[in-house]
Amino acid sequence: MLVLAVDTATPAVTAGVVELAPDSPPRLLAKRVTLNAKAHGELLTPHISDSLEEAGHTFADLDAIVVGAGPGPFTGLRVGLATAAALGQALNRPVYPVATTDAIARDAASGHPLLVATDARRKEVYWAAYDAAGRRTDGPHVERPQDLAEKLPALGVHHATGEGAEIYQEILGLELLGAKHPTPEGLVAAAAAEVLAKARPAALTPLYLRRPDAVEPTGRKRVTRA
Amino acid sequence: MSDRLILGIESSCDETGVGIVRLGEDGSLELLADEVASSVEEHARFGGVVPEVASRAHLEAMVPTMRRALDASGAELSQIHSIAVTAGPGLAGALLVGVSAAKAYAAALGKPLYGVNHLAGHVAADTLQHGALPNRCLALLVSGGHSQLLLVEGGLANSITEIGSTVDDAAGEAYDKVARLLDLPYPGGPPIDKLAKQGNGCAIAFPRGLTGPRDAKYDFSFSGLKTSVARWVERAERAGEEIPLADVAASFQEAVADVLTAKAIRAAKDLKVDTLVISGGVAANSRLSGLAAERCAEAGIELRVPRPRLCTDNGAMIAALGAHLVAAGAKPSPMDLSTTPGLPVGTVQIL
Numbered sequence: 060m061l062v063l064a065v066d067t068a069t070p071a072v073t074a075g076v077v078e079l080a081p082d083s084p085p086r087l088l089a090k091r092v093t094l095n096a097k098a099h100g101e102l103l104t105p106h107i108s109d110s111l112e113e114a115g116h117t118f119a120d121l122d123a124i125v126v127g128a129g130p131g132p133f134t135g136l137r138v139g140l141a142t143a144a145a146l147g148q149a150l151n152r153p154v155y156p157v158a159t160t161d162a163i164a165r166d167a168a169s170g171h172p173l174l175v176a177t178d179a180r181r182k183e184v185y186w187a188a189y190d191a192a193g194r195r196t197d198g199p200h201v202e203r204p205q206d207l208a209e210k211l212p213a214l215g216v217h218h219a220t221g222e223g224a225e226i227y228q229e230i231l232g233l234e235l236l237g238a239k240h241p242t243p244e245g246l247v248a249a250a251a252a253e254v255l256a257k258a259r260p261a262a263l264t265p266l267y268l269r270r271p272d273a274v275e276p277t278g279r280k281r282v283t284r285a
Numbered sequence: 286m287s288d289r290l291i292l293g294i295e296s297s298c299d300e301t302g303v304g305i306v307r308l309g310e311d312g313s314l315e316l317l318a319d320e321v322a323s324s325v326e327e328h329a330r331f332g333g334v335v336p337e338v339a340s341r342a343h344l345e346a347m348v349p350t351m352r353r354a355l356d357a358s359g360a361e362l363s364q365i366h367s368i369a370v371t372a373g374p375g376l377a378g379a380l381l382v383g384v385s386a387a388k389a390y391a392a393a394l395g396k397p398l399y400g401v402n403h404l405a406g407h408v409a410a411d412t413l414q415h416g417a418l419p420n421r422c423l424a425l426l427v428s429g430g431h432s433q434l435l436l437v438e439g440g441l442a443n444s445i446t447e448i449g450s451t452v453d454d455a456a457g458e459a460y461d462k463v464a465r466l467l468d469l470p471y472p473g474g475p476p477i478d479k480l481a482k483q484g485n486g487c488a489i490a491f492p493r494g495l496t497g498p499r500d501a502k503y504d505f506s507f508s509g510l511k512t513s514v515a516r517w518v519e520r521a522e523r524a525g526e527e528i529p530l531a532d533v534a535a536s537f538q539e540a541v542a543d544v545l546t547a548k549a550i551r552a553a554k555d556l557k558v559d560t561l562v563i564s565g566g567v568a569a570n571s572r573l574s575g576l577a578a579e580r581c582a583e584a585g586i587e588l589r590v591p592r593p594r595l596c597t598d599n600g601a602m603i604a605a606l607g608a609h610l611v612a613a614g615a616k617p618s619p620m621d622l623s624t625t626p627g628l629p630v631g632t633v634q635i636l
């Protein structure tokens with residue numbers, strides 16, 4: 060099966076074309092990745108078109124789309140989801156959302172219990188924990204690294220990966236692995252079972268984990284109507 | 286060349302809009318679909334649009350709104366000739382949802398993409414109802430987000446010049462703030478208009494901003510008016526008087542309509558333009574359109590106000606603007622098109 064993978068939940072603008080077959084790991088045919096937290100909107104669709112072209116395919120050849128649903132900074136995150144949703148509608152193909160942390164955990168393939176932590180800005184991290192087999196055991200959550208550090212003994216992880224784990228390595232005190240941003244293969248691997256089974260995709264709901272910043276006005280209204 | 290179907294996508298503020306327009310060989314426009322999903326109710330308790338709430342709503346609404354528009358038009362995506370999308374001005378995060386989706390539709394379908402100006406779209410909306418614009422015309426755009434006087438020359442695809450704008454609040458913003466003061470719901474335009482009908486617009490002489498001899502002739506200011514209404518109400522409350530709510534609403538509304546129409550008519554006379562288009566959400570205001578009709582008739586100016594549905598933000602106006610660009614042979618925008626929250630009105634299309 061020919062699968063398009065996109066993710067915009069980290070500073071990486073990620074698109075790739077992946078071949079997926081039963082009983083073998085996803086095989087990357089072509090990818091375009093740019094590290095620029097402000098360029099998701101500009102670059103994602105050109106990256107998709109360029110990847111397809113390099114892979115020698117067209118949009119019509121795609122069987123499915125996999126998209127990272129976050130968690131991640133909202134504005135960038137929505138670019139991937141809006142793009143994937145529109146592609147799915149235009150091509151009449153299923154779109155499978157996966158947690159971006161799941162894809163990064165697949166990429167790390169550490170064989171150990173693992174913490175994936177990405178940068179949530181505002182001095183917080185998005186995090187999820189995985190067992191040695193790569194199954195998610197907790198999260199995703201958004202939290203201050205200091206508070207996460209207190210939970211680490213209970214989580215039983217000694218390895219961590221992701222940009223959040225790197226930035227706050229001193230606070231978390233875990234051995235750092237190299238997987239930082241989700242790869243197309245990692246994204247497809249995280250959805251492989253559903254894609255191969257042609258399962259009905261879950262709703263394309265972003266993992267925001269935070270409420271919008273909005274305060275209801277508190278000032279007294281001046282006039283009360285009779 | 287046969288008829289071409291132009292799709293328009295709008296997401297600059299709190300309305301997710303998808304419109305489909307048929308562009309005839311003769312340049313005529315026919316509206317086939319105009320579907321809008323609004324998040325206005327989600328913003329009501331905050332008294333104004335919350336950008337993040339609007340962006341989340343756009344993402345949820347985009348695909349279903351597209352589906353409804355296609356169903357209404359009887360067309361399939363594969364039959365669409367070109368896709369136009371609002372690239373600015375507007376809320377950054379909100380614009381990004383529409384532009385991201387539009388790029389994906391365009392790329393997947395192999396169709397040209399036009400990243401266009403929302404304000405020019407408001408003017409284009411009128412051509413869906415009243416046909417082509419004359420070679421020169423003046424447009425007054427009034428809404429919660431905009432208050433502008435524009436000179437349109439040689440068609441929408443050619444030249445739009447801003448000759449005046451608000452120096453502080455937009456007209457619709459002033460309505461929202463005064464509505465809050467009078468304990469009326471958000472958005473403030475419709476309830477103030479309704480209440481004002483029972484009041485006397487000459488009861489209280491609220492100030493007309495920027496109308497002094499040395500003030501900018503075509504610019505607007507509504508912040509002082511809003512403050513003046515607040516002071517008047519406070520004074521009456523302190524004095525223990527009963528607040529004549531209908532008179533306050535009518536007098537406020539009179540001040541807004543008076544300034545907007547007086548400046549628009551003056552500009553039309555100065556620039557020797559004989560057509561005035563009023564668009565934007567506040568164009569639906571009964572006193573504004575009534576006073577504009579009176580004054581335009583006196584001055585011999587043709588007044589064009591699209592029906593309320595076309596005046597508020599929608600995808601049809603973006604499709605209409607896209608159709609004008611396609612008809613004029615404009616080049617498509619690049620696929621690495623970026624959103625421009627502060628896009629100036631002179632830039633009709635981002636290239």
Ligand SMILES: [Zn+2]
Nearest residue numbers: 403428430598
């Ligand atoms: Zn508008």
